[in-house]
Amino acid sequence: MKxxxxxxxxxDTLTVARELLGKVLVRNYQxxxxxxxxxETEAYIGEEDDAxxxxxxxxxxxxxxxxxxxxxxxxxxxxxxxxxxxxxxEKDKPAAVLIRKIEPLSGKDKNLKSYGPGNLTRYLKIxxxxxxxxxxxxxxxxxxxxGKKINPKNIEMLPRVGIEYAKTHKDKLWRFVLKNEK
DNA sequence: GGATCGATCGGCT
DNA sequence: GCCGATCGATCCG
Numbered sequence: 001m002k003x004x005x006x007x008x009x010x011x012d013t014l015t016v017a018r019e020l021l022g023k024v025l026v027r028n029y030q031x032x033x034x035x036x037x038x039x040e041t042e043a044y045i046g047e048e049d050d051a052x053x054x055x056x057x058x059x060x061x062x063x064x065x066x067x068x069x070x071x072x073x074x075x076x077x078x079x080x081x082x083x084x085x086x087x088x089x090e091k092d093k094p095a096a097v098l099i100r101k102i103e104p105l106s107g108k109d110k111n112l113k114s115y116g117p118g119n120l121t122r123y124l125k126i127x128x129x130x131x132x133x134x135x136x137x138x139x140x141x142x143x144x145x146x147g148k149k150i151n152p153k154n155i156e157m158l159p160r161v162g163i164e165y166a167k168t169h170k171d172k173l174w175r176f177v178l179k180n181e182k
Numbered sequence: 183g184g185a186t187c188g189a190t191c192g193g194c195t
Numbered sequence: 196g197c198c199g200a201t202c203g204a205t206c207c208g
Contacts (some may be wrong), residue, residue, distance in 0.1 A: 042189070044195070053204095061204070076191050079202035087187085098189060118190045164187050186206085195197080 004143040006136045010070035013088040014174065017043040017097045019166050021178040022097060022150045024100065029125040035182075036115075040101035042160045043174040044085070048096060051163035051170065064132045065094040072141070074121070074131040079120030082127045086135060098160070100175070151178035154179045 004023065009016055020041050027034040038179040053062040053075070063089055064073045073085040073096050085096040102120045115123060126141065135142055157173040164170070 044189075053189080059204075074199095076203070077186055078200085081190050081207070083189060100189085116190070117203065134185090160189070163189080184207090188202105188204090190199105191200095193198090 001131065001146060002143050004145055006068070006070045009086060009136070011088065013043040013045045013095045013097060016086075016088045017041040017174070018155060018176050020097060020099070020143075021155060021176055022148060023148070023178065024105065025099070025124065025141065026147055027124040027126070027141050028048075034124055035105040036102035036120065037105060038099055038101075039103050039178040040099075041176050042098040042100050043088075044096050044098060045089075045174070049169045049172075051086075051160060051166035052094070056104055058094070061095065065096050066092055067132075068134070068136055070136040072130050072133045072135055073174065074126060074128050076128060082121040083117050084121050084124075084126055094134050101177075106137055120170075150178065 007085060007147045020038050024037050025036050025038060046052065049055065054065055060068055061075055064071055068091055068133045069088050071087045073087055074082055077083045084099045089095045098117060098118065100117050102115045103114065104123060130141060133141065156179055157176040158175045158177060159171050159173060160175045
């Protein structure tokens, strides 16, 4: 069990998205610890990616994507859901990894149906108040590596979800899914 | 200022 | 499979 440091995030976004699979998110909320394993991610890379929020340039909403790797980008989607991203790459290059699905590690929560991008933030009590927080330094939310190796055979690459409006980058296989390990 | 639509979800037909 | 919830960012004028 070791905490993940900034070098991990300050790399190629596709590499970070792939290697985040299997890592464990730890949320410390009002004295309670909530843990969840990451099982699906998506990469959003730069102003040229016409599915990425950075495609319209820098705004107050997305400016954290231009900042230091390892900082959180949390935004409100569809007026209802907080979505969790982690900033990647060098400073001044806007890119991030969306955490798209988790597996709760607390037994009593195993019955809940779905932990898509909107639901996992509800589960982990994450909202926009955590936007800009450094996940490598925060005590509220951090990531640990449980040391288990992922077999590359169990990683699937698929097109990203919910970006029909994109033209040039719609079909990129920038979604990474961790299949059930048996 | 006003219209449109979104990196979603759950309920209903 | 479709639709409404709900609000902020973007685009047009």
